[in-house]
Amino acid sequence: MTTRFSGRTVLVTGGGTGIGRAVALAFAREGARVVVAGRRAEPLRETVAAVEAAGGEATAVTADVTRPADVEALVERTVKQYGGLDVAVNNVGVFVPPAKIADLPEDDWHTVLATNLTGVWLSMKHEIAHMRANGGGAIVNISSNLGAHLRVPGLGAYAASKAAVSTLTRSAALDHIGEGVRINAVSPGPIETTMSSRPGESADEKAERMSRDVPAGRAGSPEEVAAAVLYLASAEAAYTVGTELVLDGGVTA
Secondary structure (H helix, E strand, O other), X not given: OOOOOXXXXXXEEOOOOHHHHHHHHHHHHOOOEEEEEEOOHHHHHHHHHHHHHOOOEEEEEEOOOOOHHHHHHHHHHHHXXXXXXXXXXXXXXXXXXXXXXXXXXXXXXXXXXXXXXXHHHHHHXXXXXXXXXXXXXXXXXXXXXXXOOEOOOOOHHHHHHHHHHHHHHHHHHHHHHHHOEEEEXXXXXXXXXXXXXXXXXXXXXXXXXXXXXXXXXXXXXXHHHHHHHHHHHOHHHOOOOOOEEEEOOOOOO
C-alpha cells in the first residue's frame, strides 16, 4: 500500500469487471476509499472483496448511469458514505453487434449513445456539482482509440459515442477548470478484457491477432490503463487539463 491517494474518495463507474476493477484496485492500493458502481451487484461485490483482500476499503453501489435518478443517488451515497468525492472515473461502456450504419437497429443506436455518451454526461453533471462546491476534484473519462482516432467498419455507433466522449471531456475541462475541477480522458485500444475479444475466439487466436494488428505486438493490460488513470487523477498531473491519453500500443500512431 502507498499513500498517493490517502484520505481521498474515488468513484469508479463500471467497476465490476475489466478496466473498472483494475482502476478500483489501483486506487485502493494507493490509499483511496473506493466506491464501485454498475448495474450488476455480483461483479461489484467481487471487486469489493478483491479490494479488501488487498488491504483497501471499498463500497459497492448498484446503479444504471443511463438513469438520472440513479446517478444522482450514486453521488449522494458516495458523499454520505465517505464524506466527499475527490476523484471520479467514468468507465461504463457497451458494445452492440457490429452493423453497417444503414443496417444498425435503432434500439442498438440508442443503447450505445445512452450508455457511452449520455451516461458520461450525467455522471459528470452530478460529480462536478459536488466537486465545485467542495474545493474541486479530478475526473477521468474512459473513451477509446475508436472514435476520434480510428474508425472500423461496422462499429460506427460505438465510434461515434466515443468520439463524442472525447469532445465532451475537452468541453467540460474548459467549462470547469476555473472551478477547481480538472477533467481528462484515457482512450484505450485493444485491452485484455472480454470487450476486445471476438465471438468464439480463443486466447491463442486473440494473441495471434494482436501480434499482427498492434505495433507493440500485444493487447494492453487493464493495469496499464489503471496506471494512466491514476496519473491523470494525481497531483503530478495538476497542469494537465482536457487531455486525452491514448493507450493502444501504437495502433493510431
